[in-house]
Amino acid sequence: MTSEPPEGLAGEGVRTLEVRWIFPGRLETAVTGWFGRFPTGLESREDSYLLDPRLPGLSVKVRGGRALEVKMYHGSPGILEVEGRARGRLESWQKLSFPVSPPYQHSGSPAGWRPVHKSRRISHFSLAGGQIVACASGLDQEPQCDVELTEVSSIGQDWWTLGFEASGPADLLRSTLEATARLVFDRSLPGGAEPGLDESKSYQQWLSQRPGPKTEAC
Template structure:
């Protein structure tokens, strides 16, 4: 089980070149990460914004929203909603074979293609940042990800921050990393209306 604080934005189309360049140059910097390409299967739960269920690489993952931290203004033109989530994982080699194309065709599960770049920044006591592996979720820090999505043949993209560590520092870790990295974000808006997690995106737009 993993507890996180998260803030995320979605928009239609392809990742804007200015944002892709910012992510490569200022977020990843010299710490080049392998771009991950994969397909996830999400259970569609109409009208549900607080629970996500997906299958990927023989793992069943659930995410439950337990708290809404509220609105964060990370720069004058960068505003989003921060939430607290609990993630659980169950691994079984039979999982993906159980969700056949026939089941997906019924519309209860939807395939989401992803091309994702991500990195983790550890947060020290003096609020300095150190790049690290995204697997180091037990340490104080925050993952930053930029993802190109394809769902029902339509392109979307998402920018997200996912912080973990001790419970009392979850929101602090998120704010520290986001505000630091957003200092060089291009002169583009990230609006409150586009800030939500995967469950709302799936229930409203897919």
């Protein structure tokens, strides 16, 4: 496998601009209350990420046992900064998704894959009259940004993550994400937490830095 898209698919898929912060420990009630001031949908699922072999520039996962999702990294256009509230590394991605049958059931994780259980709270934002507003759901081809607050469990450890994903016209991705971030961070995170560059990383980067479960020697 290589980091190049499959032949004939290079111009397809969804282009997104994203930023994510990942924190250790359980998600506190105060943080869910902070996020809950926006309309929020709930979702729970398990994703499995391919970690071995490493594929530079690619993130590969089986999403909820129903779809193979391949994301191609297209670099960082810079830093998102909400003064006094948050700093994060922006990442440009191209996402392709293919329906699949579950690759395994009740047999543990295949070698090279890491299961991650996610309980997600998701809010949708879109441009309306030149301003970002929360909405019930996104509209195809319109400038929009999904924001998720997610409880994560992997290899017996609890984490939580706050992520922004902008989609729509390429020339509006950054302005849409930045406007959404300013709206979400118009109130500081509880406890004085300020998401910074140390916590800013994709799931793929984070998982590649986490050791796998220990195994008994035969």
